[in-house]
Amino acid sequence: MCDVLSRLESSGVSRRNILASFGLGAAAVALTACADTSPEKPSASRSFGPAAAEGYRTRLVLLGTSGGPPYWPGGQREGISSALVVGDRYYLIDAGHGVMGQLRKAKLGPNYDKDLDGPLDVLAGIFLTHLHSDHVVDLNNILSEGLYNGLQSVKKIPIWGPGNRGQLPPLFGSGTPPTPVSPGNPTPGTREMTDLIVQAYATDFNDRLFDNRKPHPNQLWEAFDVPVPSEFTKSPNTDPCPEMSPFTFYEDDHVRVSATLVNHAPVFPALAYRFDTDDGSVVFSGDTGKTPNLIQLAKGADVLVHEVIDKIWPQSLFPEPRTDAQEGLYQHLIQAHTLIEDVGPIAQEAGVKSLVLSHLVPGNRPDSVWEACGKGFDGQLIIGHDLDVIGVGSAK
């Protein structure tokens, strides 16, 4: 059907007119058929379904692999989020849009198919890399609707993420600065943000507490700001990514989690995480431009989950000359993210075994665009797709 449309279009007939001539029903069928044959679908030869990781105690599950706030037209990727399964539990890294549905589809935990008892019953922690909306927008979903998807009070879930920025970012370009949102506290960190979510949803939480006799939120989770050493947090506007060594801030009997600052200015703090397990190590870059901090954090890891942006997109979006507002966003897109040509050399320098691409911007491009990320990298390149599962270490 799409071929037919393309041929008709190339002969000068607009797609709207073609579809109108088919009537509404036919148009819907045509659009569905196009979506089904989208070039961004993984090729049939890929094999990262659950079966590929069978027998692995530690598994990386890509829940959502798209980056940025846009719901990319024609895209099939959910918002950025990953799960690291270690034995009988899993840890969530970022909570982009769609995460709850993806957790069900990923069949995590023994109760993933029970209406009310899973899959959050074996969630052991949430780790947010930074507080851009595309990384946290469904945290409220996990906390509020989680009550009916397995979130229980067996053990409080820790929610970790960056702390309060401490000051507003500078105004890009010239002019009078706008009035900030929430001037009394314009840059809340993870702990404050989580408390504010609970306040915002208090009507619902109290209904569940008094009527459904559900546990109080205080019994279910506790949010913490990752304690970045204070000597590195002094100058978010002038030195947002000082060179530093990774530091460990969380440990339980399954994982040890370390962090470092990465370069996502003016967002601050922006963090990358390394999870060390008995089976191997997995590093999540978060959103970042090139920085030696990430390479140090990822040294010798088994898997590096790295973000990437195709710079052709911002270039075509904002051709020169640009206004101040356009220039600000353009510079953020190409400096605070990692370009296709830089990803492979970063993975090579870190000496990781596998490079997994996630947080793809734009989130609706075919795999052929991302294949160039393997240039300069001797290890395995995996162009991530939603619900891919990658075994870590060796199968038992």
Ligand SMILES: [Zn+2]
């Ligand atoms: Zn971001």
